[in-house]
Amino acid sequence: xxxxxxxxxxxxxxxxxxxxxxxxxxxxxxxxxxxxxxxxxxxxxxxxxxxxxxxxxxxxxxxxxxxxxxxxxxxxxxxxxxxxxxxxxxxxxxxxxxxxxxxxxxxxxxxxxxxxxxxxxxxxxxxxxxxxxxxxxxxxxxxxxxxxxxxxxxxxxxxxxxxxxxxxxxxxxxxxxxxxxxxxxxxxxxxxxxxxxxxxxxxxxxxxxxxxxxxxxxxxxxxxxxxxxxxxxxxxxxxxxxxxxxxxxxxxxxxxxxxxxxxxxxxxxxxxxxxxxxxxxxxxxxxxxxxxxxxxxxxxxxxxxxxxxxxxxxxxxxxxxxxxxxxxxxxxxxxxxxxxxxxxxxxxxxxxxxxxxxxxxxxxxxxxxxxxxxxxxxxxxxxxxxxxxxxxxxxxxxxxxxxxxxxxxxxxxxxxxxxxxx
RNA sequence: GGAGAGGUGGCUGAGCGGUCGAAAGCAGCGGUUUGCUAAACCGUCGUAGGGUCAAAAGCUCUACCGGGGGUUCGAAUCCCCCCCUCUCCGCCA
Numbered sequence: 001x002x003x004x005x006x007x008x009x010x011x012x013x014x015x016x017x018x019x020x021x022x023x024x025x026x027x028x029x030x031x032x033x034x035x036x037x038x039x040x041x042x043x044x045x046x047x048x049x050x051x052x053x054x055x056x057x058x059x060x061x062x063x064x065x066x067x068x069x070x071x072x073x074x075x076x077x078x079x080x081x082x083x084x085x086x087x088x089x090x091x092x093x094x095x096x097x098x099x100x101x102x103x104x105x106x107x108x109x110x111x112x113x114x115x116x117x118x119x120x121x122x123x124x125x126x127x128x129x130x131x132x133x134x135x136x137x138x139x140x141x142x143x144x145x146x147x148x149x150x151x152x153x154x155x156x157x158x159x160x161x162x163x164x165x166x167x168x169x170x171x172x173x174x175x176x177x178x179x180x181x182x183x184x185x186x187x188x189x190x191x192x193x194x195x196x197x198x199x200x201x202x203x204x205x206x207x208x209x210x211x212x213x214x215x216x217x218x219x220x221x222x223x224x225x226x227x228x229x230x231x232x233x234x235x236x237x238x239x240x241x242x243x244x245x246x247x248x249x250x251x252x253x254x255x256x257x258x259x260x261x262x263x264x265x266x267x268x269x270x271x272x273x274x275x276x277x278x279x280x281x282x283x284x285x286x287x288x289x290x291x292x293x294x295x296x297x298x299x300x301x302x303x304x305x306x307x308x309x310x311x312x313x314x315x316x317x318x319x320x321x322x323x324x325x326x327x328x329x330x331x332x333x334x335x336x337x338x339x340x341x342x343x344x345x346x347x348x349x350x351x352x353x354x355x356x357x358x359x360x361x362x363x364x365x366x367x368x369x370x371x372x373x374x375x376x377x378x379x380x381x382x383x384x385x386x387x388x389x390x391x392x393x394x395x396x397x398x399x400x401x402x403x404x405x406x407x408x409x410x411x412x413x414x415x416x417x418x419x420x421x422x
Numbered sequence: 423g424g425a426g427a428g429g430u431g432g433c434u435g436a437g438c439g440g441u442c443g444a445a446a447g448c449a450g451c452g453g454u455u456u457g458c459u460a461a462a463c464c465g466u467c468g469u470a471g472g473g474u475c476a477a478a479a480g481c482u483c484u485a486c487c488g489g490g491g492g493u494u495c496g497a498a499u500c501c502c503c504c505c506c507u508c509u510c511c512g513c514c515a
Contacts, residue, residue: 004470004471009477038471038472038473041471041472041473041484042472042473042483042484044472044484045471045472045473045483045484045485046483046484048483048484048485049483049484051495051496052483052484052496054495054496055440055495055496056440056441056496057495058440058495058496059440059441059495059496060440060441062440063440063441068495071495072494072495072496073495074495075495075496076494076495078495079494079495079496093471224505243432
């Protein structure tokens with residue numbers, strides 16, 4: 001989404017940079033659409049001006065007591081013409097805006113150019129995956145054996161890709177939420193918020209999920225209420241349509257919410273266990289910053305998310321996504337991937353992005369510095385995905401006997417040192 | 423869910439078919455005055471889109487008075503639907 005004037009002036013540049021993420025813009029079509037739209041607007045406004053002048057004239061004549069019936073009759077025809085033209089304008093304008101709204105963000109120059117995830121670049125690797133002297137199990141075996149995870153009954157209650165946690169399993173999830181919120185609010189300077197879990201379509205447009213990614217979302221039947229796919233949506237939209245006092249920047253918020261995703265198009269991926277669910281819990285970090293330090297803030301936000309893994313003693317690595325693997329709204333994204341012995345691989349547990357002014361333009365979020373108002377930069381990242389952290393703890397801290405040692409940082413929350421079978 | 427009252431520019435608030443993009447006050451901005459502060463006075467003060475322009479400024483036009491439809495030559499004002507806020511009742515956690 002771009003300012004029309006900015007977009008028109010920088011069309012070629014934008015198209016060039018978008019090409020690096022595999023998005024081809026049909027420039028001719030856009031230009032043609034824009035010029036048709038503008039000429040329709042001019043025509044319609046021309047007629048409206050005439051109508052306004054005539055109406056004023058009628059008003060004047062009537063005040064003088066003249067008969068204006070025939071003039072009014074003529075104006076009726078003009079009114080119909082205006083209505084027809086307005087319809088054209090609306091259609092063209094909507095098409096043009098929809099096109100613009102469907103253009104993804106432009107990657108930052110520091111982002112590696114690439115085709116897909118294979119071109120992502122590892123930035124750092126922290127911690128060493130543990131050497132097991134037995135064959136480590138996956139959480140989908142460990143969880144049910146410990147009696148803390150029950151996927152069969154969840155499927156009965158709701159369906160596939162839902163989870164039911166029992167006892168210490170449920171408590172582990174809750175402990176992780178509290179632990180993460182406590183670390184971010186006490187040590188990293190975030191303010192906790194608890195937003196609605198349902199949002200309207202305007203909010204989803206603001207953060208970029210709509211109109212393009214409707215099929216990834218759950219919507220309440222017959223209502224403009226949508227289940228949030230991430231806390232990013234309600235939290236970023238807190239300031240939709242507002243101008244923030246520049247002295248308050250950066251605004252740093254964190255929120256726990258469940259997240260709901262249809263996972264359309266991911267059939268066959270991560271089908272076992274709770275790696276990929278229709279509902280999962282997440283603690284999210286969101287920042288509103290001034291444009292000149294948003295990339296510093298992205299580094300800090302990523303470090304804040306990584307800190308959770310460090311405190312839990314979980315090995316991870318951080319990669320920067322290539323242009324071809326980035327999300328629609330992002331200008332730069334780091335993925336943090338945690339080591340999962342059950343998968344024998346690193347798996348995404350957090351995604352930290354700088355959207356620059358992309359969301360701010362769509363959601364109209366500005367800040368005031370002196371007399372000027374300017375769009376803020378918005379950032380967010382998981383801090384962390386709770387379900388996947390649950391998996392990481394169960395798999396990384398498992399013992400030969402199937403029990404799970406609780407990391408020290410979590411013990412005050414969980415109240416036990418070891419999770420054992422019932 | 424039922425009954426009632428409302429939603430107007432950054433805020434307060436008038437307007438209830440044409441003279442209204444909208445009175446007035448406050449805040450803001452520029453200036454005069456001033457030892458400084460304060461006060462007073464003068465001016466200025468919405469957003470988006472189109473045209474003009476190399477561009478900006480300026481000028482000009484169009485739209486916007488919660489959102490969407492309608493009536494009318496003409497709507498902030500009249501009608502319909504929806505949303506939100508407040509009060510009372512009901513229900514519920």
